[in-house]
Amino acid sequence: MATYHPDDDTLISFAAGKLTNPLGLILACHLQSCPQCRQRAVHFEAIAGELLFSLPATQLSSEAWQSMQAKLASKETTPSLDQRKYRSHSLVPAPLQRFAGNQFERVKWTGITRIKSYTLPIADKRFSARLLKIPAGVAVPMHTHAGLELTQVIYGGFSDGQGHYLAGDYVEATPHHTHQPVADKDSDCICLAVQEGPIRMTGPLLKWLNPFLA
Numbered sequence: 001m002a003t004y005h006p007d008d009d010t011l012i013s014f015a016a017g018k019l020t021n022p023l024g025l026i027l028a029c030h031l032q033s034c035p036q037c038r039q040r041a042v043h044f045e046a047i048a049g050e051l052l053f054s055l056p057a058t059q060l061s062s063e064a065w066q067s068m069q070a071k072l073a074s075k076e077t078t079p080s081l082d083q084r085k086y087r088s089h090s091l092v093p094a095p096l097q098r099f100a101g102n103q104f105e106r107v108k109w110t111g112i113t114r115i116k117s118y119t120l121p122i123a124d125k126r127f128s129a130r131l132l133k134i135p136a137g138v139a140v141p142m143h144t145h146a147g148l149e150l151t152q153v154i155y156g157g158f159s160d161g162q163g164h165y166l167a168g169d170y171v172e173a174t175p176h177h178t179h180q181p182v183a184d185k186d187s188d189c190i191c192l193a194v195q196e197g198p199i200r201m202t203g204p205l206l207k208w209l210n211p212f213l214a
Contacts, residue, residue: 002034002168008044011037015044022127022194025120026170028095029152029192033168093154096120096192100131104155104190107131114138132191134158134183142180147196149173156189158182178202 006014006027013019014027031038092102099120100107109116109131115138120129134140136156150172157166160179165171173179183189 002030002036002166002170004163004165004169004171005034005037006030006170006172008040011041012044015041020124020127021122022120022124022129023150025095025099025122025129026150026152026192026194029093029154030168030170032093032095034170037170091155093192096131096154104133107133109133115140127194127196129192129194132189132193134181134189134191136183136188137185139180139182142178142202143199144178144202145173145175145195146198146200147175149196149199150194152192154190154192156187157184158189158191159184 010019010027014024014031019027031041091104092100099122100118107118109118111117114135116133118131118133120131122129134156150170151165153165153167153169153171155167157164157169158181159165160181162177162179163171
């Protein structure tokens with residue numbers, strides 16, 4: 001069971017459909033693995049539904065009425081949180097399978113070091129998303145962040161001097177955090193990372209890379 005979770009404000013934004021695609025994706029992956037947060041998200045969605053029904057009725061235009069009817073008739077309407085299937089028989093979380101397939105072995109990993117990554121085609125103007133694969137016992141170079149970084153541990157675990165994170169954990173880092181994640185020695189670590197900006201190397205030997213990471 002996860003030890004690190006998103007806060008209630010984030011869960012409320014997810015339940016209300018206000019998160020951008022990269023943020024919504026990482027929240028959906030966390031909800032798949034965390035019954036506690038999934039239950040709270042369902043609760044917040046129910047509250048939002050009650051508030052909606054409490055609003056005074058408004059006359060719809062003919063265009064809005066036709067649009068609503070078309071959405072109701074469509075097979076692609078999004079089910080509510082308590083109806084969504086968060087379980088998957090694959091190692092790849094169900095929300096990720098649309099972008100990465102259902103097996104991590106088939107992901108087109110790239111990288112010139114032992115640490116590999118795969119950029120997901122789901123970026124927006126503010127956030128990007130990628131998968132990271134860190135071999136067992138390997139350390140990511142010491143770095144900080146230009147903006148917010150969210151990490152969902154999918155497989156394995158890592159430590160960074162500020163905590164020990166295992167599969168299911170949701171970790172938030174800000175530009176005030178400087179850390180060096182190290183994968184656990186007993187297995188590789190696979191994470192989904194959503195970043196607001198590039199990382200900034202802080203080690204004396206790698207600072208020269210920062211202009212190329214912008």
